[in-house]
Structure formats: C-alpha cells, structure tokens
Amino acid sequence: MTTTLPAYDEVVARYEPVIGLETHVELGTNTKMFCGCPTDFGGAPNTRVCPVCLGLPGSLPVANRAAVEATIRIGLALNCSIAQWCRFARKNYYYPDMPKNYQISQYDEPLCVDGYLDVEVNGEPVRISIERVHMEEDTGKTLHVGGATGRIHGATESLVDYNRAGIPLVEIVTKPIPGAGAMAPEVARAYVTELRDVLRSLGVSDVRMEEGSLRCDVNTSLNLPGEQWGTRTETKNVNSLRSVERAVRSEMIRQASVLAAGGRITQETRHFHEDTGDTTSGRSKETATDYRYFPEPDLVPIAPDPTWVAELKAALPELPRLHRRRLQQEWGLSDPDMQSILNAGAVELIEATIAAGATPTAARKWWLGELSRRANETGVELADIGATPVQVAELQGLVDAGKLTDKLARTVLEHVVAGEGSPAKIMADRKLEVVSDTGALTAAVDEAIAANPAIADKVRGGKVAAAGALVGAVMKTTRGQADAKTVRELILERLGVQG
Amino acid sequence: MTDLTSFSAAELAGLVARGESSAVEVTQAHLDRISAVDDRVHAFLHVDTEGALDAARDVDSRRAAGEPLGPLAGVPVAVKDVLTTKGVPTTAGSKILADWRPPYDSTIVRRLRAAGTVMLGKTNMDEFAMGSSTEYSAFGPTHNPWDLSRIPGGSGGGSSAALAAYETPLSIGSDTGGSIRQPGAVTGTVGVKPTYGGTSRYGLIAFSSSLDTPGPCARTVLDAALLHEVIGGHDPLDSTSIPAPVPDVVAAARLGASGDLTGVRLGVVREFAGEGAEPGVLAAFRAAVETLTKLGAEVVEVSCPHFQYALPAYYLIAPSECSSNLARFDGVRFGLRVGDDGIRSLEEVMSATREAGFGPEVKRRVMLGTYALSSGYYDAYYGQAQKVRTLISRDFTTAFDQVDALISPTTPFVAFQVGARTADPYQMYLADLFTIPSNLYGGPGISVPCGLADGLPVGLQVMAPTMADDRMYRVAAALESAVGPFTPPAL
Numbered sequence: 001m002t003t004t005l006p007a008y009d010e011v012v013a014r015y016e017p018v019i020g021l022e023t024h025v026e027l028g029t030n031t032k033m034f035c036g037c038p039t040d041f042g043g044a045p046n047t048r049v050c051p052v053c054l055g056l057p058g059s060l061p062v063a064n065r066a067a068v069e070a071t072i073r074i075g076l077a078l079n080c081s082i083a084q085w086c087r088f089a090r091k092n093y094y095y096p097d098m099p100k101n102y103q104i105s106q107y108d109e110p111l112c113v114d115g116y117l118d119v120e121v122n123g124e125p126v127r128i129s130i131e132r133v134h135m136e137e138d139t140g141k142t143l144h145v146g147g148a149t150g151r152i153h154g155a156t157e158s159l160v161d162y163n164r165a166g167i168p169l170v171e172i173v174t175k176p177i178p179g180a181g182a183m184a185p186e187v188a189r190a191y192v193t194e195l196r197d198v199l200r201s202l203g204v205s206d207v208r209m210e211e212g213s214l215r216c217d218v219n220t221s222l223n224l225p226g227e228q229w230g231t232r233t234e235t236k237n238v239n240s241l242r243s244v245e246r247a248v249r250s251e252m253i254r255q256a257s258v259l260a261a262g263g264r265i266t267q268e269t270r271h272f273h274e275d276t277g278d279t280t281s282g283r284s285k286e287t288a289t290d291y292r293y294f295p296e297p298d299l300v301p302i303a304p305d306p307t308w309v310a311e312l313k314a315a316l317p318e319l320p321r322l323h324r325r326r327l328q329q330e331w332g333l334s335d336p337d338m339q340s341i342l343n344a345g346a347v348e349l350i351e352a353t354i355a356a357g358a359t360p361t362a363a364r365k366w367w368l369g370e371l372s373r374r375a376n377e378t379g380v381e382l383a384d385i386g387a388t389p390v391q392v393a394e395l396q397g398l399v400d401a402g403k404l405t406d407k408l409a410r411t412v413l414e415h416v417v418a419g420e421g422s423p424a425k426i427m428a429d430r431k432l433e434v435v436s437d438t439g440a441l442t443a444a445v446d447e448a449i450a451a452n453p454a455i456a457d458k459v460r461g462g463k464v465a466a467a468g469a470l471v472g473a474v475m476k477t478t479r480g481q482a483d484a485k486t487v488r489e490l491i492l493e494r495l496g497v498q499g
Numbered sequence: 500m501t502d503l504t505s506f507s508a509a510e511l512a513g514l515v516a517r518g519e520s521s522a523v524e525v526t527q528a529h530l531d532r533i534s535a536v537d538d539r540v541h542a543f544l545h546v547d548t549e550g551a552l553d554a555a556r557d558v559d560s561r562r563a564a565g566e567p568l569g570p571l572a573g574v575p576v577a578v579k580d581v582l583t584t585k586g587v588p589t590t591a592g593s594k595i596l597a598d599w600r601p602p603y604d605s606t607i608v609r610r611l612r613a614a615g616t617v618m619l620g621k622t623n624m625d626e627f628a629m630g631s632s633t634e635y636s637a638f639g640p641t642h643n644p645w646d647l648s649r650i651p652g653g654s655g656g657g658s659s660a661a662l663a664a665y666e667t668p669l670s671i672g673s674d675t676g677g678s679i680r681q682p683g684a685v686t687g688t689v690g691v692k693p694t695y696g697g698t699s700r701y702g703l704i705a706f707s708s709s710l711d712t713p714g715p716c717a718r719t720v721l722d723a724a725l726l727h728e729v730i731g732g733h734d735p736l737d738s739t740s741i742p743a744p745v746p747d748v749v750a751a752a753r754l755g756a757s758g759d760l761t762g763v764r765l766g767v768v769r770e771f772a773g774e775g776a777e778p779g780v781l782a783a784f785r786a787a788v789e790t791l792t793k794l795g796a797e798v799v800e801v802s803c804p805h806f807q808y809a810l811p812a813y814y815l816i817a818p819s820e821c822s823s824n825l826a827r828f829d830g831v832r833f834g835l836r837v838g839d840d841g842i843r844s845l846e847e848v849m850s851a852t853r854e855a856g857f858g859p860e861v862k863r864r865v866m867l868g869t870y871a872l873s874s875g876y877y878d879a880y881y882g883q884a885q886k887v888r889t890l891i892s893r894d895f896t897t898a899f900d901q902v903d904a905l906i907s908p909t910t911p912f913v914a915f916q917v918g919a920r921t922a923d924p925y926q927m928y929l930a931d932l933f934t935i936p937s938n939l940y941g942g943p944g945i946s947v948p949c950g951l952a953d954g955l956p957v958g959l960q961v962m963a964p965t966m967a968d969d970r971m972y973r974v975a976a977a978l979e980s981a982v983g984p985f986t987p988p989a990l
Contacts, residue, residue: 094846096845099827099832290874293872294820
C-alpha cells in the first residue's frame with residue numbers, strides 16, 4: 001500500500017472521524033458468572049473448573065446475583081435505565097476456548113440501556129452517550145504451540161486453559177461519537193480513563209488493562225464533511241490508556257491514506273501493536289459469522305426489583321468527577337493546578353499521600369515535581385514509579401523534622417524508587433541524616449576556622465558575608481549532611497559575631 | 500415363593516422395610532431377570548451390577564443398624580441414559596459419548612441414591628432423545644415386550660420396556676415431546692411428564708432446554724407418584740426449577756385408587772378425539788371415557804383450536820435449541836474425537852468428529868434448527884413458533900377455566916413394527932401429536948393404560964395445569980382401579 005502516511009494535521013483537516021468504544025470489564029466477584037468456581041487470577045491451568053464452566057453434558061448455568069448487582073451499579077453510575085425485565089441470549093460460534101460452543105451473553109434485551117458519561121478533555125466537558133451495559137461470560141484462553149505467529153494458523157497444537165471460562169464480564173458500549181475532530185484520540189482516552197475511575201470507585205473490578213481485566217475495542221471511521229459516516233474498523237488488543245489514544249490516531253491516519261489513494265475501507269477487526277503503534281488486519285467481518293442469537297432457555301429472565309435498584313442507586317459512592325471537585329476545594333487549588341494533577345494521573349496518589357500525613361502542598365510538590373520528572377524520563381506511569389504515597393509522606397515527615405534537607409530528601413527518594421525500602425531505613429543505611437550533633441559540628445567549625453585564619457579575621461572584623469566560605473568548608477567536611485543555616489549560626493557564634 | 504420382580508415398588512419397599520426381603524435379594528432378582536430377558540428386549544445399555552449390589556448392601560446394613568430408610572429404600576430403578584451418573588457410562592444413545600463416564604451425578608440420580616433406591620443401570624433411548632421408537636439409538640433398538648417385533652416407543656423406549664419386561668419396578672425417563680408418555684402408552688405402563696421446572700434438569704443431557712422434563716415411569720400410578728415425590732422439588736442448580744414443594748401426588752394417587760371421581764370435571768380435547776388416531780386406539784379411549792363417567796367424573800368436550808399447530812411449532816423450537824445444545828460435542832473436551840492426526844486442522848477434527856459421532860436423525864434436527872435460527876429466518880421460524888407456543892398455552896388456560904384436567908389418547912397408534920416408520924420422518928413425528936402440547940405449555944401429563952387394541956396396549960393421557968400434577972394422578976389412579984390389569988405375554 002502507500003509507503004508514506006499523511007500527517008495527522010492533514011488527516012483531520014480533510015476528514016471527520018467517528019469513534020465508538022466497546023469495553024469489557026472482568027468483574028471482581030468471588031465466583032464465576034454461572035457456577036461456584038473461584039475467579040482469582042492465576043492458578044494452574046484447568047484447576048478452577050467444574051462441569052458447568054467446562055460445558056459438560058447435562059450441566060446448567062445459574063446466574064450469579066453479585067454479578068447482576070455489580071452490573072446494575074455500573075449502569076446506574078453511567079446514568080442508564082435499568083431494564084425491569086431482561087434475558088440472557090446465546091451467541092453461537094465454534095471455538096475451542098468456548099466450552100459450550102456458544103457464549104451466554106445478552107443480545108436485544110440488555111440489563112442497562114441509554115446512559116452517558118461526562119468526561120473532560122483539556123478542561124472542556126464532553127458527554128459520551130452509552131448505548132448499553134450488558135452481562136456475559138468470559139471464554140477460556142488458548143495457547144497455540146508450534147506456529148511462528150502464536151496464532152492458530154500454522155500451530156501444531158492448541159492448549160486450552162478454562163480457568164478464565166465463565167468469569168463474569170460486563171460489556172459497556174458507547175453510541176457512535178461524531179464531532180470530536182482532531183480531538184478524537186484524546187476523547188477516546190479520556191472516556192476510558194474516566195470509565196476506569198468510575199469502575200474503580202464502584203469497587204466492581206480491579207480494572208487492570210495490562211492484565212486484561214479491562215479490555216477495550218476501538219471503532220474508528222472517517223468521512224468527508226457533510227457525507228455519511230464511513231465504514232468502521234474495530235481495533236482490538238488495546239492494552240493501556242496510552243494505546244487507546246495511539247490506536248485511534250494511527251487508525252485515522254491509516255484510513256486516510258487508504259481513502260486518499262482511492263481505496264475503500266474494509267469492515268474488519270484490526271490488531272493494535274504496542275511496539276510499532278500501528279494496526280494490522282485481523283479477520284474480516286464482511287463474511288460475518290451468523291451468531292444465531294436466541295434467548296437462553298436455561299436461565300430464567302432477570303427482573304430486578306425496583307426497590308432493590310433504588311437502594312443500589314442510593315448507595316452509590318461519590319463518583320470520580322464529583323470527588324475530584326471536592327478534593328480541589330479541600331486542597332485549595334486553582335483550576336490549572338488541579339488540571340495539571342489530573343493530567344499527571346496523580347489525584348489518587350496525592351490523596352493517599354495526604355491521608356498518610358503530608359500536607360497538600362508537600363504531596364503535590366513531590367508527585368508533580370521529582371516523581372513526575374522521573375516517570376517521564378523512564379516512560380512509566382506515575383502510579384508504577386516505585387514509590388508509594390506512604391513512603392512519600394514519610395519522606396516529607398523526615399524533612400519536616402529537620403532530619404533531611406531538601407537535597408538529601410531527593411537523594412533518599414532516588415533510593416526509594418530503586419526499591420531499597422522505606423525512607424527512614426535508607427536514610428539510616430546510607431547515613432544520609434543531617435548532622436545535628438553539635439559536638440561534631442562544633443569540631444568541624446573550629447577546624448574550618450583554624451584552617452582559614454584570614455577569612456576568620458575578616459568575619460571578626462565585621463565582614464559577615466565572608467562567612468560563606470567557612471560554611472562551604474564545613475559542608476565539605478560533613479559531606480553535605482549538615483544544615484547550612486545551623487553551620488552559619490555556629491560559625492558566627494564561635495567568632496563572637498552577631499548574625 | 501412369588502418372583503420378587505412381579506411386585507410393585509410400593510410392595511417391595513414394604514418387604515425391605517419389614518425385613519421380609521433384603522435389598523440384596525430384591526436387587527439380585529431383578530439382575531437375574533435382566534440376564535434372562537434383556538438379550539431379547541435390549542432395554543439396557545449398561546447394567547451396573549456391582550454398583551447396584553453395593554447400594555443394596557448399604558440399604559441392608561443401614562436397616563440392620565436401625566437407621567431410618569427412605570420411602571423407596573431397596574427398590575431398584577433404571578435410569579434413562581440421558582441423565583449423568585458419576586463414574587457410570589452415560590451415552591445419551593450416541594456414539595459421540597460411547598465411552599464417556601461423567602464426573603458428576605445429575606440431581607435426580609443424586610436424589611435417587613439419597614432415597615436408598617438401587618440403580619440397576621442405564622436404559623436405551625433414541626440418540627439424544629430424538630425419536631419416537633428407540634430405533635435411532637446408536638446401539639440398536641429396544642423391543643416391545645408385548646411383541647418383540649414391535650417398537651417400545653421413544654425416545655425412552657428402554658425405560659418403559661424394562662418395566663413391561665419386569666426387569667425393574669421403576670425407571671426414570673425424560674419427556675421433551677412425549678418421550679415418557681408415548682413409550683408408556685405403547686408398553687402398557689405408566690409414564691409421567693411432571694410440570695416443567697418441577698423436576699431438576701441438572702445433569703440431564705439437553706435436547707431442547709425449554710421443553711425437556713425428566714419424570715417417573717412405573718407399572719402403577721402409585722409407584723410413579725412415590726418416585727415423583729423422591730425426584731421432584733426445587734433444585735438451586737437449575738435456574739428454571741420452580742421454588743415450590745412437590746404437589747402431593749402420593750396422596751392424590753391414593754385418593755384416586757378409591758375409584759371415586761365425583762366432582763371432577765374432565766375435558767375431552769375435541770381436536771384429538773376424532774381423525775388422526777387409529778380406530779382401535781379411539782375405541783379404547785372412548786371406552787375409558789365411559790369408565791371415567793361411571794366413576795363419577797363429569798366429562799365435557801373442550802376445544803383447543805391451536806393444538807393443531809403444536810407439531811410444526813415443536814419441530815422449529817426443539818431443533819433450534821438442540822442445534823445449540825449439541826454444539827459442545829466437538830471432540831475437544833470429552834467423548835469421541837475423530838481425525839486428530841496432526842495434519843487436519845482443529846475445525847476439520849471438530850467436523851469429522853460430529854460427522855462420525857452423530858446419527859441421521861440428530862444431524863437432520865441440528866440442520867433444521869441451525870436454519871431456523873439463522874439471520875433472516877429467525878422471525879419467520881423460531882419467532883413465529885414461539886408465538887404459536889403462547890397461543891397453545893392460552894388454549895390450556897382457557898380450557899382449565901372450564902375443567903380440572905384434559906384427556907386424550909396418549910398417542911395416535913399402538914406399537915408399530917420395527918422399521919415401519921424410519922423411512923419417513925414425518926410418520927415418526929406423528930407419534931407425539933397428542934403429547935407435544937403439554938411440553939409447549941409446561942404443564943404436566945400422565946399416560947395410564949386404558950385398554951387393548953388388537954392385543955396391544957393403548958394409553959390414556961391426562962393433562963393438568965402447571966403445578967397441579969396431583970390432579971392427573973387422581974384421575975389416572977381411578978381409571979387404573981377400574982380397568983386392567985394389562986399384562987404382557989410371558990417372555
């Protein structure tokens with residue numbers, strides 16, 4: 001195809017993007033969607049299975065009430081209507097990681113419909129319409145052995161682990177999002193970020209994109225202004241917030257190059273590649289599988305009691321957007337200051353640091369200053385930098401107690417990030433504590449005075465500013481571990497001069 | 500001494516409880532009978548001799564220790580091979596499961612064991628319960644003890660033939676369109692389809708989930724009721740199980756046995772009482788209606804206009820659900836695997852396994868159902884059939900405003916010759932013409948012997964409202980007390 005891709009600016013100058021997001025969330029229930037098997041991550045292959053999640057002949061599913069409750073709470077948090085009556089449906093297709101060769105899902109009768117999620121993109125509010133929130137079961141995991149690509153084609157053996165089969169999944173589908181223009185990638189990222197925060201605040205999932213408990217498929221299409229929406233592609237394997245943004249951008253650029261060359265977009269699934277940042281074609285959806293959906297006859301319909309739904313609604317936690325607004329007031333921050341915290345993804349870290357005893361100013365200083373700088377340099381998320389809010393609060397406590405200078409504290413933090421333990425321990429192990437032993441310090445001062453008689457005379461003669469050289473000498477002998485202010489006061493005292 | 504195999508389950512339970520016979524003696528007598536006749540009847544696919552004797556010994560030792568025994572302790576039971584039995588082969592009459600030993604018991608089998616019954620083995624059936632003659636079993640047909648050249652009905656022909664051959668006093672069947680009642684009728688035994696949701700489907704290998712209903716089979720109405728009470732009731736492992744107590748079917752059977760039906764209103768289904776049934780069947784049915792009247796019942800004619808669409812609706816709904824239910828038989832996790840030679844792809848192995856493992860009737864229904872559910876045809880076929888299902892249910896509820904129960908012949912014809920209807924699927928499907936409506940509605944139905952036609956048994960069907968299973972037991976027990984007994988010729 002084309003060898004040179006158009007610049008993003010050219011793409012958005014010419015085309016209008018429409019995006020849409022389908023997000024799968026693994027619920028953190030204790031047991032699976034339709035049986036009593038445990039859901040925790042890990043475990044030897046095929047040890048967390050039973051006749052139901054293996055789809056053995058004769059077995060039957062029974063819906064997990066905790067999963068239904070979690071789904072309703074998600075729907076309520078996303079401002080959806082909760083169906084008074086809904087059903088599961090069977091989605092029929094053959095694949096070895098599908099124990100029954102059909103997936104129990106919801107089709108035309110989802111549990112939650114017609115909601116929205118308000119997000120902010122560069123300080124501007126954007127309302128994302130939610131089409132539906134529905135329940136389904138996860139599939140097993142297939143490992144294809146012997147092929148070059150790890151895909152089924154060319155593999156000599158396929159191994160299947162059914163531990164994941166039947167884990168409750170919630171699928172959250174947005175309505176198409178037109179009109180985002182050049183901001184489409186940021187809108188996509190902001191939506192998934194906000195959604196993740198909402199899900200986390202509800203406590204329904206650990207929402208770890210890297211572990212697959214939050215999975216995102218991104219639909220993208222382009223059209224010329226005034227024309228109808230273009231053919232969309234569905235990009236899978238988008239495993240981080242950053243990737244959401246990159247996947248939209250890269251797919252927009254790719255589609256624009258195809259269209260500009262007179263080609264047409266194929267409706268297909270594409271795979272995003274973290275390393276290259278681009279997408280490659282997966283299976284084509286033009287010969288779409290006929291899933292032969294029909295209502296699941298093994299499960300009775302779900303008719304949530306309206307009183308129960310009302311109770312769940314009343315008990316929803318403060319949602320992230322309102323929570324942030326409250327924090328901003330409590331911390332006394334301006335809009336731009338709060339925005340910089342949001343952009344750095346540091347709200348929860350700062351909140352936790354304050355909870356561990358630091359002042360808002362100090363907490364913000366460490367996370368947005370030294371730690372953000374290091375995160376940027378090393379290309380990791382701030383939350384994964386290696387320092388915890390508790391450690392940061394402890395570090396600040398040592399500064400406040402006069403045991404560390406600011407400069408020493410930064411050195412200690414370096415070792416914290418390197419995983420050497422708590423700040424107090426590092427300070428002790430590496431002997432980084434401020435020298436506050438007056439005897440030792442006085443000795444060092446006397447030594448400096450004796451070694452620099454000319455300077456000492458100048459100071460005695462009233463040239464107090466000359467004392468700086470003596471301070472420098474003392475700091476040198478104490479390897480910077482003395483407090484410069486204290487040293488200076490001590491020198492003047494020993495020379496009988498008023499400071 | 501009278502042969503222990505000639506007793507009813509109620510009598511055997513009494514013998515064991517009183518210590519007049521041991522459970523081992525009762526069990527051994529039935530195992531001996533199976534050895535003697537089953538090479539001709541072929542009611543069993545698997546006889547669990549050791550398991551049965553172990554269970555019998557357990558009952559005897561518990562009795563000796565003075566422990567309380569269940570109402571059917573020490574009584575043998577045969578289980579249709581469609582219910583999972585832990586460690587005991589379960590084939591559903593199919594080659595695709597020929598060597599499968601389930602790692603778990605179905606709820607019904609679990610309850611049977613808990614009640615102290617002795618499971619003799621697994622009975623023959625049409626493959627995946629699809630058929631009306633047991634000729635579609637992958638392991639050869641079962642023969643009707645009344646005439647070994649004839650079929651015993653189906654799909655549960657094995658469970659009914661075993662009763663008629665005195666190989667067991669009790670058996671379990673499953674009824675999706677008539678698979679308990681129709682074999683009951685043509686073997687001169689009692690077959691009960693309980694209310695859908697009244698007996699657990701957990702461990703019942705699914706044919707059509709919204710229709711499948713496991714139920715009791717016996718030689719007497721009281722025995723069926725005793726077995727019904729043991730296996731019925733709510734099961735949290737089956738979402739469609741009804742959370743309510745089992746209707747008091749035993750009391751109803753005892754009440755009916757008094758032969759008094761005063762105050763009971765019965766409706767003859769007009770659409771099933773005329774053409775469509777053999778003259779001999781109709782004659783026996785009409786005689787039975789007269790008997791019921793003499794017993795005090797008020798019999799009126801009731802019209803159920805949509806029953807005529809039941810058969811076509813059934814042949815869209817059942818195949819649709821089966822096309823999905825049978826998708827799991829792919830050779831990946833259990834059962835037969837064909838063509839796994841390291842060269843064929845996964846899809847080819849799945850395909851070859853299903854091609855080799857399924858018989859012709861199963862393939863026909865999977866294809867029918869796949870078509871009926873496909874995009875573009877769903878509304879015209881599956882969707883339309885569901886609407887018909889609603890109309891049939893309304894016919895029932897309207898009828899039950901006027902009468903306590905409905906009656907009809909169980910099946911249009913007596914047992915036919917082996918091979919007579921396999922060439923034309925539709926002729927085979929007609930066997931369930933009168934039984935299918937209850938499955939679509941979900942209400943209970945019972946077939947009880949009501950007479951003979953040309954020396955072969957005819958069954959009368961009583962249909963009741965959902966969760967009013969006791970009503971039909973009363974009517975059936977009353978009829979039973981006034982006609983018969985119908986005993987097959989000695990084998």
